Amino acid sequence: MPSLQPIRTTKTTEAVTERLKEAILGGVFAPGSRLPSVRELSQQFSVGQAAVREALSALKAMHLVTVKQGEGTFVTRFDASALARQATATGVLTRQEMRHLLELRRVVEGGAARLAAGRRTTADMETLAGALAEMEADIASGSLGEAADWTFHRAVAAASGNPLFPSLLDTIAEKVQAQLYESRRRLFERPGEAQTLLRQHQHIAQAIFAADGDGAEAAMQTHLLYVESRLHLERPSTQPSEEV
Missing domain, CATH: 1.10.10.10 (Winged helix-like DNA-binding domain superfamily/Winged helix DNA-binding domain)
Known part of the structure; x- marks a missing residue:
């Protein structure tokens, strides 16, 4: 041995x-x-x-x-070569890039969630519900669930009714998917994190289903800020300069 x-x-x-x-x-x-x-x-x-x-x-x-x-x-x-390719694809983001990406996502996806609460269709809600069900199944099987996570967030953007929101996410899809994989890989090392992330996504969906724009935006912001804090990516605080 x-x-x-x-x-x-x-x-x-x-x-x-x-x-x-x-x-x-x-x-x-x-x-x-x-x-x-x-x-x-x-x-x-x-x-x-x-x-x-x-x-x-x-x-x-x-x-x-x-x-x-x-x-x-x-x-x-x-497959060792496939695993190496995956590691390369998911290891390209530095801490600063992760921080910048999550900051961008808070602004874009928070606004998209607010709009989605007022514009979502039956089909949009079915897509979101399906993504949540897939997340639950992934947790039960021990999978990271990054694919279902991406499906959920893109569905929120699509439900905004503004095609530029999902289009914008698509332009940074590779980076977002890499961030989702790395975030979940690191967070899932801690007991209970998978269930916490699932509940956060459920809260986002519930607010959208209830046509609660304020709640949907707040739930999205809370989720992304939580990921940022748990990965210790918070931007260092800066003191304003004193004017003389």
């Missing part, structure tokens, strides 16, 4: 997740192989079993491992 060095860090779960991810992507654990048990990993890393279980849940959300009841946790069989 491969030997793994003990971890000494305050961010235990994150450290275990990162160490196992590196081991999997680096070929220490081959695709299809069974990982050591929670107890064995706990002993090798010198951490508690709860931290190991949370790390395995995070790896499952990243599609790097599959849990088989009664058998153990196995490394997902993946």
